[in-house]
Every structure is written in C-alpha cells, then in structure tokens.
Amino acid sequence: NILMAHNPGIALDLEWVERSVVDLPAVNRRAATLLTRRTVKKSWQAAWLLRAVTCIDLTTLSGDDTSSNVERLCFKAKNPIRQDLLDAMGMGDYDLTVGAVCVYSARVKEALDALKRAGGNNIPVASVATGFPAGQVPFETRLKEISMAVKLGATEIDIVISRELALTGKWKQVYDEVKACKAACGEGVHLKTILGTGDLGTLTNVYKASLVSMMAGSDFIKTSTGKEGVNATLPVGLTMVRAIREYYHKTGFKVGFKPAGGIRTAKDSCAWLALMKEELGDEWLRSDLFRIGASSLLTDIERQIYHFVTSRYAAAHQLPMA
C-alpha cells in the first residue's frame, strides 16, 4: 500500500493569491499540444491503462444508487480487469485494484461491508460530503456530514468549496471553511477538495481556488463533481497542476490531483496521465498523488485491454461486470 499525500497546509497568503493570474490563450495552447506530444502504443499503452486503473476512484453518485449497485461497484473495485486478461499480460499475481471507491455518505458502511465480502479490505472508501454536489446547506450541516462519514469508516472525504465565496473573491472565508473541514476529518483521513471549476468562471479563479484550498490543508484538489455543466477539461487540469507545482516549490508539500467528471474513455485517461507526467513528473503518476474520479471509465479501459490481449473487441456479455 502506498502512503497517500499529506498536506498540513500553511497560513493563508492572500498576497500570493491576489497576484496570481492565468494566461488563458497560453494555457489553451499548451493543453492542445498535450495530446500530440506523446503517443503511447501497444504494450506501453496497455501498461499505462493498468496504471490508470490503479488511480481510479471508482464512483457511484446517483439518486438511484442502491445497495446492489454499490455491491457490484465494490466487486469491480477489487476485480477491475478480468483475471484471464491479467494472466495473459503477466500481471495475474499483482492484486490489481482501483485506487478507491467513492460513494455518498449514506452508503459508506455498505461499501465497506461489500469490499470486505469481495476481499478488498485494503481499498479505501471515499465519501463525498458537505452537501455534494452544490454545497448549498448550512456550514454546520456540512461539517456534521464529514464527521458522520468518518465515523462510518470513510478514510477519504471529498468536499465541495462554496462557489459563491470563490466567485465573490472571499478567499479568507474559503480558506477558513476548508480548514474547518480538514479539522473535521481528523487524523489519518485525507481531504480531497472539489473546486467545481465549471462554476468558477475564469481560470484565474481556478488557480486562486487551488492555492487557497492547498493552503488550508487539502491533501488533494479535485476539478469537479461530475454534476456541473462543464467538468474536467485539460486547460482546467493544467491550471490546477501548475498551482500544485508552485505550491510544492514554495512549501515542500506534495498535493495530489483528481480530475473528475466526464472522463469516460481509455484515451482520456492516457491524456490525464500524460498531463501529470509532463507537468509534475513520475512521482505524481501513482494513486497516492493522482486519482481519476469516474463512474464509467473502467468499462472502456477493460475493453481496450481485452482488445490488446485478444486483438478483438469484446461483446457486452464477455465483460459482464463492467
């Protein structure tokens, strides 16, 4: 088991936040080249896809979640790729699992029990909290939801920031809220902070929200809930990983990154891995510092791996658990 990122945070440095500006055309240009600079083929591509699997926060966050789809998700978290395909790749003995399972707070206990039944006790359960996805509930309620999820056994908490505070430039209040959320997590529980970038208006706001969230002690910063109109995009990702890089250079603390929302294809996952490799280096390619929040990505990755192993595309019944 890899130890997950831990960021104690620093005092709010408003001057640093206020002077940060993002050059939109430059970010767009750089993001557009990411897909063209690195083509990963054949066995390299298969290796990247297996790496991506280990970084997935396998997610179900729907109004119609039931104990049976959580059970199924947890089985899949423990057995993400069909065993015979892993055997054919010489990876059969590696106990390959996803990075974590991510559910609503009311489903944490169910997920832990299901993971136990599937033999995946070592897979962390992440709970969204703080009135996900909008965060439009009183602050006390948001904190209570964190404590409740932790008490139920979640070891990772995905919170949302108040987009209103970010949009109106109330960075001190954003900092105070995130810091209080971190305190509510307590020792040994990791805080992942969702910026809701699709709601933030500008990349400069995204950069500032990234910095403030890290200063307040977020162990990961995460793009989106999956419920905004626009979710994880490469320009947003680039902006956030540059903030992570600057924060690391200034403080020495490594903060993880989690793009989430709308990441559905194996090709998408390779683009996100390429972004991490290019901007932050190999260290940020492991699940302690990188997660992909996704509900349906694994299906396509398993299909691509099936194709790599057999040179054919699988019919739906051949990958029935996906």
Ligand SMILES: O=C[C@H](O)COP(=O)(O)O
């Ligand atoms: O945090 C994860 C997201 O909610 C997943 O979004 P998705 O369903 O678009 O993959």
